[in-house]
């Protein structure tokens with residue numbers, strides 16, 4: 001008999017902010033795909049659930065499980081030990097298979113050492129590869145889909161402890177070579193529908209152990225940040241050329257008008273040649289702002305000020321945006337994508353995707369109304385700038401970007417802001433009326449009632465058909481999947 005993987009008991013797991021926690025029955029830290037398979041089988045044999053977690057950078061409950069929680073920090077090798085067996089048609093593409101518990105930060109370092117870089121990333125790098133794939137984490141730029149779109153092949157452990165490799169039809173793996181190597185111990189599934197369902201699986205489809213990611217040669221970017229009034233930004237967005245002319249375009253805005261204008265900080269990022277001989281001040285962001293954001297005292301100060309004088313929120317938001325203005329910042333791409341120490345400020349957010357068919361403009365103006373109403377009725381304030389990012393549609397069935405180019409609106413609140421969660425709930429309801437879909441990894445109030453998730457995603461039933469296959473025993477169900485109505489049917493007589 002094989003030795004059982006070691007585990008811990010009576011331990012609490014918390015996400016990075018500490019707003020989500022759970023006391024699972026056991027915490028495992030598997031070191032191989034075989035150990036993952038063993039843990040799934042054990043969970044099934046005891047009739048309890050299991051789920052992998054990444055680095056806990058989801059503000060929602062999406063990573064929680066009450067059964068056997070699997071930490072994935074030991075599954076973080078680059079390159080992954082699993083062989084690829086490339087089909088000839090794929091041999092000219094730049095593909096890297098990594099273990100899925102690696103963080104984006106270490107992946108970037110690995111790629112950099114090999115003269116490579118990610119084509120796109122979000123604004124932070126502490127999340128794991130499996131984490132970003134599972135929740136459809138995204139950056140900005142209408143030529144670029146969410147990060148899951150750059151993965152072409154996933155090694156996964158599904159219900160029954162079965163090890164599968166999932167790809168689209170005609171995917172990168174040569175079937176004959178794969179089967180000759182693995183025999184009937186593993187299964188290669190090359191099927192568009194299965195791939196588009198398991199890619200963005202929120203941990204409900206099984207445990208992702210490796211991902212094959214398409215990358216490109218290392219490159220550099222220039223970031224420019226400018227203040228503009230919403231009236232100009234709105235005109236630019238309606239015209240659309242700012243999105244076509246810039247590789248990456250995004251903005252943050254204040255929902256409070258000052259002198260009849262809603263201030264916006266617009267960021268563009270475009271490729272440049274290697275900036276090594278540029279002056280130093282063009283190769284860094286504003287160091288004073290970076291330092292301020294990093295100081296442990298900063299969030300306490302901001303929360304204290306907002307507690308004593310909440311009406312200062314509009315001023316603080318605008319001041320924070322103005323401090324970030326910069327005529328140019330040139331660096332290697334992954335440093336420019338990372339928005340910097342703002343990520344370290346203790347905060348949480350909801351993020352809602354709305355289609356870029358005119359409803360995206362209405363969405364911003366609805367948020368102005370919600371913020372004004374909360375201020376007028378309850379003296380409640382938005383405590384941070386609100387971000388808009390623009391993402392190409394994704395084929396993944398439960399990506400927030402599925403089937404439509406999407407504007408993602410990130411509604412950020414400082415951790416100590418009174419009424420912050422309630423305000424996020426009000427924004428969320430308002431944006432659902434405009435076709436909004438919530439980011440799986442960010443705060444949301446989705447429930448299983450009113451067929452809500454099915455009404456948001458046109459291929460939901462097809463996703464569920466694959467889910468019934470991959471999660472046949474219900475072993476990957478969780479508090480999140482039960483509250484959102486995604487979990488396997490329960491209590492059937």
Ligand SMILES: Cc1cc2nc3c(=O)[nH]c(=O)nc-3n(C[C@H](O)[C@H](O)[C@H](O)COP(=O)(O)OP(=O)(O)OC[C@H]3O[C@@H](n4cnc5c(N)ncnc54)[C@H](O)[C@@H]3O)c2cc1C
Pocket residue numbers: 016051052053054055056057058059062063064072100101121122123124126127128129130131132134135136137138139201202203204206207208209343344439440441442
């Ligand atoms: C500071 C900060 C910045 C952020 N910036 C962005 C951004 O720019 N863009 C954006 O879109 N989002 C952003 N997010 C949200 C974040 O990217 C997502 O919530 C992401 O899923 C977190 O990844 P993680 O590795 O921490 O995974 P976790 O939060 O630990 O898990 C997320 C989900 O992935 C599943 N999962 C994890 N590992 C596996 C595995 N091996 N197999 C199967 N399922 C697995 C979990 O079960 C869970 O459902 C940000 C969050 C923070 C805290």
